[in-house]
Amino acid sequence: MKANLYSKIRLWSGIIVYIFVCMHLLNHSLGLISIDAMERGRAIFVLIWRNPFGTILLYSSFLAHLSLVLITLANRKSLKMSFGEATQTIFALIFPLGLIMHVMGTRGAHELFNFEDTYQNELYTLWVDQIQFGVMNSILIVLVWFHGTIGLYFWLRFKGWFQKRISYIYALVIILPVTAFLGFVSGGREIKFLYEEGYYIPPKISEEMINTVFQYILIGLTIYLFLILSVFFFRLLKWINRKRHKLIKITYPDGTTVSIEKGTTVLEASRIHGKPHASVCGGKGRCSTCRVRVSFGKEFLEKPSDEEKKVLERVGLNFNTRLACQITPSQDLTITPLLPPDSSIKSSRNVPLYYDGAEQEIAVLFADIRAFTSIAEKKLPYDVVFVLNQYFKTMGKAVEISGGKIDKFIGDGVMALFGIQKTPKEACLSALKAARAMSEGIEDLNFNLREDLDSPIKIGIGIHIGKVILGDMGYADSKSITAIGDSVNTASRLESLNKDFESELLVSKKVLDLAELEQQGFISKEVSIKGRKEPLSICVIEKATNVNIPLL
Incomplete structure (x- = not known):
């Protein structure tokens, strides 16, 4: 039940952040028209996200999503994962570093010093005055965008309608960041021209503002890096503790046996010991490709959760079949993976x-x-x-x-x-x-x-x-x-x-x-x-x- 709640919070908090990013990219895309168009779009953007409700919704979603990413990483029995999972996780860990600097340089400066973070001022800073921050900002957008896109893909790829429209969705996934980048470049070139011709005068930024914003950025980065180090320190403590406890044995069809600690899922056991095991959704209980037939020890397993039951019923599987990512054996177990390791999304759909x-x-x-x-x-x-x-x-x-x-x-x-x-x-x-x-x-x-x-x-x-x-x-x-x-x-x-x-x-x-x-x-x-x-x-x-x- 707890895992299911975490999964839902992580999903919907991620969707909220993704909507914010989509709107941000759309706003950047207006730069293909003019800076004035970007500013008019920003007025709507600010109206939605800078009111008390929008602010609380956005930042609580971001903090919840990041917290659950760190919790999930800390609780994983193995860091072995698919390329897609690894990419999504790495992006999730990297982009907060840039996000802290970006948010403090815009929203933070606005709240602390009433700095007008208009598109003119931001484009001047990122394209003319401090172009290295402009490059970093572009990289940040790419990281956030693809992290969210990979997450949504993992969620939606089991939906029939998604597969039917996947070519159109792929086009949108590529077009939006490209138009946003081109809009940013177009706006940057326009502000550079206005500045050089004397039509735009950048605001004066006090030394106090620079130092204060920098201090807050340093504090934010320090806290975040401490959290990441804490995750890996926690994993080290768990590894030491694991060595002291009795291990559970899982036997595979070829007769090989692996030993795991209590609380490890069968899918994690396969990954830890290098046993090929299908898992299209990455072990989130959304597909059924990791399913196994339990031939010994099923009476010691906990009953399937409501979410696991839904997946099992959807694909018409019998009572001897369980999802490897959802079962955590407390006694020795003998299992048979029912699908080949290279199974695709099709294998997760309704089967007789x-x-x-x-x-x-x-x-x-x-x-x-x-x-x-x-x-x-x-x-x-x-x-x-x-x-x-x-x-x-x-x-x-x-x-x-x-x-x-x-x-x-x-x-x-x-x-x-x-x-x-x-x-x-x-x-x-x-x-x-x-x-x-x-x-x-x-x-x-x-x-x-x-x-x-x-x-x-x-x-x-x-x-x-x-x-x-x-x-x-x-x-x-x-x-x-x-x-x-x-x-x-x-x-x-x-x-x-x-x-x-x-x-x-x-x-x-x-x-x-x-x-x-x-x-x-x-x-x-x-x-x-x-x-x-x-x-x-x-x-x-x-x-x-x-x-x-x-x-x-």
Whole structure:
């Protein structure tokens, strides 16, 4: 609960500071028009942020955000992190150094000495009188901007709408700081011209003002550097204390064991000991890519927090699965990371229960074109591709309207799955409905291509039901949900046997029994299937359109 509260405070305080920076950059961008335009924009900016409410909101947000950055850094069990996290953290630690000087030179001077920190005066200081501060100010803006942008990206990248509009968002991320910098340069060149021509006279700055502002800057920098040193001193004390306590062992699938102190998350354990572990969100509990299956010790773990439950429910994971970034074992644990270390954002989105492997009884359908080689030999390559694409389209639509899922296209063949997360009866009815739709679709296809084909396309279909292993299998971008098992091989064998019976559909009797369909008029046979000890009872159906299926 505390971690969740910290996360929300850090997020929303960061958003407030980011809005402030966005407005600041927009104000700078007006320099592309004129200094007067910048000043008119500044009037609105000051109205929003220099009233009591705006001041309290901004500075409390900044202090809260910085404090939580330091607290998080102090409490991390390991400083190993992704490049994005490391960049964001380094920027977060550096930019307060420049911010202290910038704020004291503008707002501080205004409050203490009633100094008018107008754009004319600031541009003169940063572009003409003290250009080194102008360079530092530009670097500061870049650091703040990209720190906030990285943070927002980590938060929003799991939103579907964000991924759809990411190219436009990237453009804005680049355009705003660029236009702000160009506006700053344009304003600086204008004020330099006005100063050299005598149209602008800079205000006199007293020695007292310079010394006072400098003293406050020195105090601020000293306090901040002390806080950073305190964080690392605290980490040193924790490391010394860790050596005195009993360690907890975590066992990985390859049999290796790592030891951690109590209070360390499983994800931190992987990072500390160099075990590759996916974590798209950086361990903030926003994605599910660090998920693990707990095979031993789950009874000793605390129950999932509300936030972890939401993530687990969103991706449809079972009770043995937990987020590695959210569990802190108090006893020895055996875990299996469920995603490869290089998993992407896509892996964090909604996935079915069988995604990581499950056994289920489903119907499997194979369909293939009879004697396609002889058809292809008489056609140009372009014609072959055209005919095949029309055929695949027909097969795909038949599977989709029947509630099935295309597993893969193999040459001129199709493999489809039916009844995933449904009853066996529904699986069989869906598969038979798809077979009928395929037969009807092929008749229409033959009619439409009658002038392009020397002879009508004929297909063979095989359907069987049984237990298979479902899961996301493959390599890299070629991974997809597929099924393996004896039932898959049986359905494939039935499809190929159609040519022996000169039929269009061979279906195991088990499928028709589970579908509760009338079997009169079908020829019953027993066939030997390679890999099966017992013969398989099947029904030979001349045309798949002969199957009468009730409305599902």
